[in-house]
Amino acid sequence: MELTPRLQDIISLLKEKKEINIKDLALELKISPKTAKGYARELYRLGYVEIVDENIKLKDDRPVSNDEIKKILELHENEIASLKKEVESLKEELSKMKKSRGKT
Structure with a gap:
């Protein structure tokens, strides 16, 4: 499945920052925290990220x-x-x- 441009932006941001809080992600993308959380959940569901205590990071490939x-x-x-x-x-x-x- 190909990621939407917004999800690709989040992946790129995570590659740069390694980890980001959902609220900070919302500020960075100029979206609501609820929308940011929805994007994070979608990336989690697709297996791209881990979410721990409102922090998102790229999933380890090991x-x-x-x-x-x-x-x-x-x-x-x-x-x-x-x-x-x-x-x-x-x-x-x-x-x-x-x-x-x-x-x-």
């Missing part, structure tokens, strides 16, 4: 060990479990709201 893969999987599994709980909670809340509307 091979990933089995232990690192297991750690990444555990993190994602925990995140997925948390999101599932949140979805269930929202479903329950929505159901309660529908029931209360039906009573009025």
Whole structure:
């Protein structure tokens, strides 16, 4: 997949600076922090960058060990479990709201 010009700009910036905070990236590109975070997430999803504590850096090209893969999987599994709980909670809340509307 070819990167958009904006994502290419961010990659170039990271090659120059090595690491940048999302807020600083937003200032550098004259965009909102929310937009900068969206770009960072897209680059993360595509495997170009790592995001740690609102800081973005280019992903290391070295091979990933089995232990690192297991750690990444555990993190994602925990995140997925948390999101599932949140979805269930929202479903329950929505159901309660529908029931209360039906009573009025």
